[in-house]
Amino acid sequence: MSQINRLNTGARTDSTSRINFTYNGKQMQGVAGDTLASALLANGVNVVGRSFKYSRPRGIVGHGAEEPNAIMQIGSGAATVPNLRATQVELYEGLESASVNGWPNVNFDLMSITGWFGRMMPPGFYYKTFMYPAKLWMTYEHFIRKAAGLGSAPVQDDPDSYDKLNQHCDVLVVGAGPAGLVAAREAARAGARVIIADEQSEFGGSLLASINSIDGQAATSWVDELVAELESFSNVQTLPRSTAFGYYDHNFLGILQRRTDHLGISADSGSRQRLHRVRAKRVILATGAFERPLVFAQNDIPGVMQASSVSTYINRYGVAPGNRMILFTTNDNAYQTAIDWHRAGRAVVAVVDSRSAPSGEIVGSGTGNGYSSNSRLRSD
Amino acid sequence: MLLIHCPHCREDREEEEYSYSGEAHIVRPLEPEALSDQEWGDYLFFRKNPKGIHHEMWYHAVGCRRYFYATRNTLSYEILETYKVGEQPQVSAQGAAQ
Ligand SMILES: [Zn+2]
Numbered sequence: 001m002s003q004i005n006r007l008n009t010g011a012r013t014d015s016t017s018r019i020n021f022t023y024n025g026k027q028m029q030g031v032a033g034d035t036l037a038s039a040l041l042a043n044g045v046n047v048v049g050r051s052f053k054y055s056r057p058r059g060i061v062g063h064g065a066e067e068p069n070a071i072m073q074i075g076s077g078a079a080t081v082p083n084l085r086a087t088q089v090e091l092y093e094g095l096e097s098a099s100v101n102g103w104p105n106v107n108f109d110l111m112s113i114t115g116w117f118g119r120m121m122p123p124g125f126y127y128k129t130f131m132y133p134a135k136l137w138m139t140y141e142h143f144i145r146k147a148a149g150l151g152s153a154p155v156q157d158d159p160d161s162y163d164k165l166n167q168h169c170d171v172l173v174v175g176a177g178p179a180g181l182v183a184a185r186e187a188a189r190a191g192a193r194v195i196i197a198d199e200q201s202e203f204g205g206s207l208l209a210s211i212n213s214i215d216g217q218a219a220t221s222w223v224d225e226l227v228a229e230l231e232s233f234s235n236v237q238t239l240p241r242s243t244a245f246g247y248y249d250h251n252f253l254g255i256l257q258r259r260t261d262h263l264g265i266s267a268d269s270g271s272r273q274r275l276h277r278v279r280a281k282r283v284i285l286a287t288g289a290f291e292r293p294l295v296f297a298q299n300d301i302p303g304v305m306q307a308s309s310v311s312t313y314i315n316r317y318g319v320a321p322g323n324r325m326i327l328f329t330t331n332d333n334a335y336q337t338a339i340d341w342h343r344a345g346r347a348v349v350a351v352v353d354s355r356s357a358p359s360g361e362i363v364g365s366g367t368g369n370g371y372s373s374n375s376r377l378r379s380d
Numbered sequence: 381m382l383l384i385h386c387p388h389c390r391e392d393r394e395e396e397e398y399s400y401s402g403e404a405h406i407v408r409p410l411e412p413e414a415l416s417d418q419e420w421g422d423y424l425f426f427r428k429n430p431k432g433i434h435h436e437m438w439y440h441a442v443g444c445r446r447y448f449y450a451t452r453n454t455l456s457y458e459i460l461e462t463y464k465v466g467e468q469p470q471v472s473a474q475g476a477a478q
Contacts, residue, residue, distance in 0.1 A: 252381045
């Protein structure tokens with residue numbers, strides 16, 4: 001397959017590079033800086049899973065920890081890992097990935113025939129309905145097992161090693177978006193011992209997908225400068241790929257650092273993951289926000305994606321996930337996605353705004369950006 | 381995982397270095413034989429179980445191996461003070477000491 005949706009304008013990807021990986025046994029290519037999700041979208045993969053009961057096809061909706069559908073089995077053999085979100089898996093050479101549900105495969109799913117019997121399978125339907133007559137249970141069970149559960153656990157011993165570290169600091173910053181980065185910088189300049197942790201591969205948070213400028217400077221280069229300054233301090237410890245997972249009494253936090261997962265599972269030396277047990281004098285939570293999905297009929301079908309995620313794939317990864325877009329919004333922010341989509345050379349078919357008279361600054365900038373601001377619904 | 385200040389070591393240490401030793405300021409009767417069974421039973425077995433401010437005894441088991449007292453809020457787990465055996469608390473359920 002070729003990267004039909006690849007743009008050469010991704011701020012954090014190198015579109016001249018090539019990284020080979022497989023998805024459900026198919027050879028594909030992505031680029032340096034991709035996540036598995038952005039690489040799949042670049043290759044035009046629309047269906048990445050099936051819903052649990054009715055096996056409805058599911059596509060990628062988000063771009064980070066909030067992704068509900070793109071659940072993957074990564075690697076094979078002893079070091080296979082089930083149920084990772086494709087949006088959080090960094091692409092590396094030779095990565096093997098497979099969708100975890102859908103049988104015989106996600107594109108042709110026998111279970112989806114359950115969808116044809118909607119009246120006979122009400123929401124309360126439960127697979128044990130099939131238990132009788134008892135002598136047929138063994139037959140049913142074989143197939144029901146295929147329908148249930150996600151992913152498969154490795155059967156061999158884990159070849160990797162793991163370690164832990166007890167740490168103390170004056171200020172612990174959770175999240176390295178604009179707020180976290182500035183907080184860490186101010187604390188560091190004041191001489192405090194600082195730890196800043198972020199779950200993503202690089203610091204910057206929402207700014208990595210921003211085309212706006214800060215102090216007259218592109219947001220991404222502002223991030224690069226700030227991160228470089230942080231790393232120059234001897235009193236600052238930067239922890240990318242590190243998820244703070246628990247906040248306990250008296251400012252005690254647990255942080256899981258993924259040290260080698262992005263290089264390919266089973267790196268030769270060192271621990272694969274490290275648990276940081278941190279006791280901090282002060283804690284700053286700068287964890288950002290998720291977009292809340294809109295509720296409408298059929299909003300789970302492949303091709304429906306969050307506006308912030310569309311912008312992130314275009315601006316950060318250089319991937320335009322599709323050709324024609326209808327934008328449905330309740331607020332001004334999403335208009336940026338229409339602008340981004342238009343700049344990516346794709347067609348904005350319509351902007352549907354639930355408000356009667358949207359009138360923000362960005363709404364008004366629609367002229368020349370592919371959408372019109374003076375009508376709630378515009379069609380090409 | 382609480383952080384507890386040992387008044388002997390004069391340092392904040394992890395909860396796992398300590399063990400809890402029950403209610404503080406329980407004085408052994410000078411003449412046990414003069415007590416009724418009920419009074420003796422109260423001394424041996426009956427403890428306050430307050431919701432809020434509580435004075436209690438802790439043992440710095442893997443540190444200095446000495447006992448001390450702590451005033452702790454049993455609702456919030458906040459430790460308001462720690463002090464040596466023989467001293468009196470600065471904070472009580474009635475408020476701060478004069
Ligand atoms: Zn001590």
